[in-house]
Amino acid sequence: MVTEVGRRSRSDQSGGTRQLILATAERLFAEQGLYAVSNRQISAAAGQGNNAAVGYHFGTKADLVRAIVRQHTERIEELRAELVARVRGSTNVRDWVVCLVCPVTTHLDRLGDPTWYARFGAQVAADPAFRDIMAEESLATPALREVLDGLGRCLADLPTHARHQRGEMIRLLMVHGCAERERATSPKSTWDDTATGMVDAITGLLTAPVTG
């Protein structure tokens, strides 16, 4: 029993350290960029006496980035699954755009103030090496896949090149739009209003006529 308690306690402590490192890394990456911040700096800023703490708990910087992304993606995915359940079978583009945008903005809203994940995400998305981690983690989630399939059915007439380019534009709008909103020191709108405006605009972008 004592051993069991001791073990659980050590495990709790380790879980607490992991969380502390994740939160510290997210903030530092958001503020300074992925390349500017070393694992050693993160360990120090997280108050770890051992400079190798990040390596011990997470491995490489890519592993650490993936752990941060996964933690958020899991919660975003839960919110998305709830929304998808309500619109399944819809042929309305806007329904699916809501499922794309709102889980992210709701998650950021629930994180409280200040949040760092949107700026962290913008740093990851701007980096050719780390960007794939975000895509892999997000696309591995069934709810996002269902949303993309739903949108694909609604937009079946869109030529391939336009579909590709518009998908890329939506990614840019979501990533950088959320980062800008998060960065605003005196936001002019709630996350809900931001989301509604993004949904309207992205729906217009997706359904615009294609020239040529």
Add this chain to the structure above:
Amino acid sequence: MVTEVGRRSRSDQSGGTRQLILATAERLFAEQGLYAVSNRQISAAAGQGNNAAVGYHFGTKADLVRAIVRQHTERIEELRAELVARVRGSTNVRDWVVCLVCPVTTHLDRLGDPTWYARFGAQVAADPAFRDIMAEESLATPALREVLDGLGRCLADLPTHARHQRGEMIRLLMVHGCAERERATSPKSTWDDTATGMVDAITGLLTAPVTG
């Protein structure tokens, strides 16, 4: 006469050095970010024996960034003025969006391959301190002001908050969309095709119905 020639030659040399520093700084900033690169590194990479060459020719880093932006803005502005002359008085949103997007993509296209300015611009736009420089330089140009006024007249019915948010989204799409296209090692489309797709999508985004 001899003095005159000598003077011109020194001035040419100085102009050549300035151009070399501008081009070197643009590339380094595009690749590594504005904070990662020092004036000293730029001087060295530009082959200047004197480490203070950047300071001597341009002053602070902000002055250097402004000089790079201005050089491109002047050429973009010439292209924009030509397009504006063709659509003056138009009440068609797409006409004005063409005047917004195409001068930038045409300029990038003419710079040849590889270009760095789009990635440099994405770095500047992501930085709260330097971003204002870009806005100041761009908004000081009469052709851009005329485009924004033209769009404003077409979209007079759009509520203020939507106009503000959509303006911000267009800025994100243009800055990051061009940077992504520039970054692509095997681009799937010409700059012309990229521009047409952006114009279609931005027109749809701007004219989308507003909820609530």
